[in-house]
Amino acid sequence: MAKDEKKLVEEITSMNEDFAKWYTDIVKKAKLVDYSGIRGCMVIQPYGYAIWENIQKELDRRFKETGHENVYMPMFIPESLLQREKDHVEGFAPEVAWVTHGGTEKLEERLCVRPTSETLFCDHYANIIHSYRDLPKLYNQWCNVVRWEKTTRPFLRTMEFLWQEGHTAHATAEEAEAETLRMLNVYADFCEKELAIPVVKGRKTDKEKFAGAKATYTIESLMHDGKALQSGTSHNFGDGFAKAFGIQYTGEDNELHYVHQTSWGMTTRLIGAIIMVHGDDAGLKLPPRIAPIQAVIVPIAQHKEGVIEKAEQLRATLSSKFRVKLDASDKSPGWKFSEYEMKGVPLRIEIGPKDIENNQAVLVSRTTREKFFVSLDNLEEEVANHLEKIQQEMLDAALQNREEKTSVAVSYDEFKETIENKGGFVKAMWCGDVECENKIKEDTSATSRCMPFEQEELSESCVCCGKPAKKMVYWGKAY
């Protein structure tokens, strides 16, 4: 066994033994990310970046279909501009990177590296919005942002990350609310259809909402270890930013009105979600729709006459419809099987001399590991069907896992016991007071994930203080 081979068949830490180490092993061994010399900043390697490109492509298509246009704002925000909206600056100022010098010259005013771009969009909107004819403005930006985090983990929490941020301006409060919910639904649909990740949709409590927002909506997903991950948020700003930045338009009534705004974002942390929702002890499992390699062709007994030629012929045919790779390297088939399982490739296609004789290929599913002998005459159709099936199986498995890890708690003892021993989502009633949220966080380190749109009345009193309950909340420990 060559030196390279040894290194790769080395075991990934088992999930149950140490979930955090399992995660790091996968990130490194599947070559998604390399650590950089800069604290908390990632080098996103080709395989990781290709996942992000596929995410971008599918999200961007949905944004454009819903009438949004892409723009690009500066990456620097002057300190005075950041300070324009009170809640916003309080939320972000403690965690921004400050540029104080340009070349050898000290700047008169510090610039922060954008942690998010509300203030820049507002400044621009104040320039370009004058009349009701200018509305709505439906803008989106793909870019990098920086938040000075204390502890970081690849994809999940990094100082610099990649994301998209939608920023829209509307004539009325109703339109802004409709947009906020529309984009939340776009996110939820994207997660379920493309990433095979089921999400709970709901509203954040005041404690958990975005700095400067009137209302924050969220999609929450559940990882394999029972922790929650906020996977996308959509904020309704009302006219708060418009008042701070003076964004007014002349209406059909010839009067001046403030615009109503929204923003919504999804980030490279989605790649962390994919890893932790779908992965297993053999490695990554990628949903076919965003997998950089949807099917890998592994020739068997490739030294025999005609095998590599046939494999190459299959690759050429399939590659017009699928993202296919042929691995004709001199590694052993067994090594290749492990390698592409670890890399989460949904489908393996084996072709050897016997298969060629029988005009067949062997398809092996990453999800079930079942083998299927299929005729080469309808290989394209079979590959399409199997990828479709794998995508569905992954969503089903994720849904089942979430359901198994979702509990109900009516008493506080039951609540604490469940958070501590079982984890997952705990549904429980809440009085609406931030004091109870604080106490729950202190006692259990769980936070309110959201007040789901689908409310249930589990009991009449708050699980924490016993006062009359106002809302059912999903609680959980979160990344």
Next chain:
Amino acid sequence: MAKDEKKLVEEITSMNEDFAKWYTDIVKKAKLVDYSGIRGCMVIQPYGYAIWENIQKELDRRFKETGHENVYMPMFIPESLLQREKDHVEGFAPEVAWVTHGGTEKLEERLCVRPTSETLFCDHYANIIHSYRDLPKLYNQWCNVVRWEKTTRPFLRTMEFLWQEGHTAHATAEEAEAETLRMLNVYADFCEKELAIPVVKGRKTDKEKFAGAKATYTIESLMHDGKALQSGTSHNFGDGFAKAFGIQYTGEDNELHYVHQTSWGMTTRLIGAIIMVHGDDAGLKLPPRIAPIQAVIVPIAQHKEGVIEKAEQLRATLSSKFRVKLDASDKSPGWKFSEYEMKGVPLRIEIGPKDIENNQAVLVSRTTREKFFVSLDNLEEEVANHLEKIQQEMLDAALQNREEKTSVAVSYDEFKETIENKGGFVKAMWCGDVECENKIKEDTSATSRCMPFEQEELSESCVCCGKPAKKMVYWGKAY
């Protein structure tokens, strides 16, 4: 005439009167860019950003076809990392933005915002390259970079700009040189085929080469005002960076070798080139292949029955193959004609009651302003042909303009006279000494653009000092 209408038919400054103002007028009136509150940073508006997206798509396709993979590196470079390669730090340190604080804490080591990412790629390559099997590494990155420029102009020279930077590592010097030239050719092909911009390919003199490079190759294009624009560069680093960063691999010979590296980049300044190569006094002229709107449909007498319906039907049919817009707003057809001419839309499609009666539409070319009456039965084919024709006409016109503005100078008086009165490219012989480059720059403000691959022997002596000539050089004033 409504207030909005007045504003738009307002004249653009004529090119001949004031080229710089003409440029700024177009950038603002076509809504490519809005100025931001941050010195030298642009807000790229939807129409401008859509051009960039089309450029990205076409370049990215070419990169992937030539085997390159996209990655993402951190945007910060620690000061000590930037200093690792001597020439490189000398070239860039005076023009970087420095981050000195994270949140409220002062950093132990300053971080610069990347002006380019050689040092980061080298640091990563040192981590991941061990064996000849790891080579070549053919990476590319799409990102933003910052250079603390003194004077800035939208697209042409901005503090922050968007670009792609390819960074590759190879086993041998020959492979690195081949890659450097291959990517220069990809750039040249892209400019001519997609942007309709002819370029001169050549090598930079030592004075003009990239900080840290062994050789820099460039493509130079000529603007309407006779100034040159460096439109893309490709650098061969030899093993200089590899030695500074310790990037070594074990060869098939079992010995340690340094890798040989390249980098190459193209930026949002290409949008400036498109404006200045193709535009005229009516506004932008966009090459069909990268135009956000390839054809605009303007209904005539749109209040008449069936006109808007027919126009919408044409839009629906054409939009499967082309980027089409239907403007059914209540503005006058004349206003729309000017507006989309100003925005550089290559083809206008007029459809009115008489056209519908005759089963025809009127096509109007942005380049020649000719009108063509075409049958609706083969509208798709006609649109395709006209777009193809316009693309070719734009390249031809740009080529003709460049040829008219390219001169030969044998004596220094002739050289100075041509630079001062005619501008454009001046081909002249050079002895190879930096002193002559310096003198020419001082006397005329022209710089050596490149030593073209296609050398001619115009005379035997240097145009400046009269000593024996080594190279023919393209000289010119440049952006």
